[in-house]
Amino acid sequence: MTRIKTAHTVSEPVYDIGTHAAEDPVLSGSELNCRRDAWDQIIDRYLIEWARYPSRLDDEGVIPPSADIIHRACEIAIDMRDQTLAAPLRVVPNGDGGIVFERREGPIFQTIEIYEDGSVESAAFVDSRLVSCHRLV
């Protein structure tokens, strides 16, 4: 499984909210399990369900993600789960064939977006201002 790495910095990162449990001495074993469980819910309840029942995402003016994009989102979610990163608040289609993970940590709102062409980008906002944007591999 490829670890998520930053390929290109569009702007300098101001905050890094990809807190790794391994670097955080405070998290207990049960807290680590909670993080993994939260990711598993995201994967099972949404990504896998969308792959099984793609017509559920069909609606006016939107383009559902393809099976390939859902698969890519699953890979990323599994990778982030295995790195014990904090789980997202939600995962949603972007309406244009892509998928977005949304996370919040304090004042920072972060998105990880898989576009319809398979490219992946992370963006962070503070008070609705874009403070960083990275292309990921």
Add this chain to the structure above:
Amino acid sequence: MPGADGTEPIDDAEFLYRRVPDSQRWYDPKTHPQLSPEAFRPQRHDLTGISLYRDRYKAIEDAAKGREGKRYYVAVLRAGDLRAGGIEVVPRPCENDPGHVEIPGLNYEARKTQQVREWKVRLAHNLTLEVRGPFPPSECLACN
């Protein structure tokens, strides 16, 4: 509204409605109370801007009518709040929809610009007054 055709300027005090499909989970009060910025993302048909509706021309239940058999929420915003946030909204009446308006800056070609990224977040997190619904699916009139 008698004598009005939707071309008159939008007053700051006017409420505007943005239809949000339940199917996309951009609003899911059971899991998270805040609207997703994706509810304001310009889609491929949004060539001149995303659509909203003026409450003086359309009841909220009618603003919630989209594809037959699907359920929708409606996000409520105020025109003056958008303008104060630097977001222009303009009347774009259609033949059978005088209350149709658009946000020209939120168009599909500009979808990956910094401005559109920020405006989506601002609209969802700061400028949406409330989200109402879900409203029941519209029926097939030919079936009744």
